[in-house]
Amino acid sequence: MQQYQIILFDLDGTLTDSAPGILNSVRHACRQLQLELPDEGTLQKFLGPPLPASFRDYLHLEEADIARAVAAFREYYPDKGIFENEVYAGIPALLKNLKAAGKTVLMATSKPEEFAKRIMAHFSLETCFDGIYGATMDETRTDKGEVIAYALHTAGITDLRNAVMVGDREHDVKGAARNGLPCIGAVYGYGTARELSEAGACALADTVEDLRRLLLNS
Numbered sequence: 001m002q003q004y005q006i007i008l009f010d011l012d013g014t015l016t017d018s019a020p021g022i023l024n025s026v027r028h029a030c031r032q033l034q035l036e037l038p039d040e041g042t043l044q045k046f047l048g049p050p051l052p053a054s055f056r057d058y059l060h061l062e063e064a065d066i067a068r069a070v071a072a073f074r075e076y077y078p079d080k081g082i083f084e085n086e087v088y089a090g091i092p093a094l095l096k097n098l099k100a101a102g103k104t105v106l107m108a109t110s111k112p113e114e115f116a117k118r119i120m121a122h123f124s125l126e127t128c129f130d131g132i133y134g135a136t137m138d139e140t141r142t143d144k145g146e147v148i149a150y151a152l153h154t155a156g157i158t159d160l161r162n163a164v165m166v167g168d169r170e171h172d173v174k175g176a177a178r179n180g181l182p183c184i185g186a187v188y189g190y191g192t193a194r195e196l197s198e199a200g201a202c203a204l205a206d207t208v209e210d211l212r213r214l215l216l217n218s
Contacts, residue, residue: 010167013189021084048169144175
């Protein structure tokens with residue numbers, strides 16, 4: 001079994017169940033723009049991809065309205081939605097075990113970096129990471145491949161032979177591949193085994209315990 005020394009984690013759907021806060025923020029944005037509220041199936045698609053792309057792809061907004069929608073989303077999210085969130089059972093212990101085993105643990109999320117750091121501090125998990133990296137608030141870095149590249153560069157990671165990404169959506173798998181990384185699919189999150197497998201995940205973790213075994217070979 002592969003011995004991983006450097007592990008990059010996605011956030012939403014991989015470390016935390018952040019769906020309530022994200023979806024409430026999308027609903028708020030729709031109300032502010034006087035848009036019809038999406039059905040639940042469409043709302044679920046917002047979990048994982050970069051926010052501007054979701055407003056474009058799933059609500060078919062033009063660029064000017066995408067900017068307004070993102071701004072409205074952030075009226076709700078920073079004070080309310082960000083904490084409508086829960087860490088998956090077993091994740092705190094997994095992160096602490098990885099650090100105790102001497103692994104390099106990084107976060108690479110399409111969520112704005114400022115928000116990601118606030119969430120980890122809120123759950124007292126920020127010390128489990130050697131670096132927390134995310135998107136920019138001005139949307140100039142949201143693509144998952146770009147975020148992963150930024151994380152690797154900033155952390156000074158050049159040898160990728162023992163590195164792996166962990167994420168729950170196809171964007172994580174494809175973004176990792178663009179940077180020469182394999183990706184373990186977190187099926188317990190918002191994606192499906194089929195989505196992750198078809199995107200090219202190197203392995204699937206149905207549960208956090210499965211993920212622990214894959215990362216710690218135990």
